[in-house]
Amino acid sequence: MSRRSCSDAAGFTLIEALIALAIIAVVLGTIGSVIATTAKGTRAIDQHLALAGTAETLLADLPARSLLKPGRQSGELAGSRWRVDVAPMNVPGGNPATDRFVPMAVNLRLQRADGSAIQVTTVKLVPRASQ
Numbered sequence: 001m002s003r004r005s006c007s008d009a010a011g012f013t014l015i016e017a018l019i020a021l022a023i024i025a026v027v028l029g030t031i032g033s034v035i036a037t038t039a040k041g042t043r044a045i046d047q048h049l050a051l052a053g054t055a056e057t058l059l060a061d062l063p064a065r066s067l068l069k070p071g072r073q074s075g076e077l078a079g080s081r082w083r084v085d086v087a088p089m090n091v092p093g094g095n096p097a098t099d100r101f102v103p104m105a106v107n108l109r110l111q112r113a114d115g116s117a118i119q120v121t122t123v124k125l126v127p128r129a130s131q
Contacts, residue, residue, distance in 0.1 A: 044116075051118040054078050055110050065124050068104055082110045089123065101125040 012020075054077055061070065062084070074083040089103040104124045111117040 041062070047112065047114070047116045048118065049127055050078075050126050051080065051112065051116060052119065054080050054082070055108055055118055055120050058082055058108060058110070059120065059122070062106065064122075065126050068106075068124055070104065080110050080112045082108065084108050086124075100128055101127050 058077065068086060070086050070088055072083065072085050074081070076082070085105075085107045087105050087107075089105050091103055102125070104126050106122050106124055108120045108122075109117065110119075
């Protein structure tokens with residue numbers, strides 16, 4: 001049996017140290033990827049919320065339903081281009097002679113300079129014009 005001194009058996013070999021460094025590098029790379037994805041998702045949510053707030057403002061500024069007319073309006077607000085299309089809807093079973101209201105489709109498209117966009121569609125009931 002050979003006797004080894006304490007200095008020969010103590011410590012890590014070079015291979016063990018390299019494997020440990022490789023594992024640490026993989027773990028840190030994975031954590032970095034998760035952080036980058038989270039930051040990207042947070043920015044996307046912030047952009048979407050900003051667009052939704054602007055869309056809410058635009059829809060609130062639409063004319064009263066008695067004044068709402070078919071057509072297209074467009075403009076710019078808070079650095080975003082917007083377009084509102086208003087058109088009457090064809091409703092199956094509707095009777096123009098007896099129906100007091102006409103459903104109008106209101107389609108809002110809003111786009112920021114960076115390319116992010118949102119589209120909101122709603123229906124407004126407009127009193128039928130007297131004949």
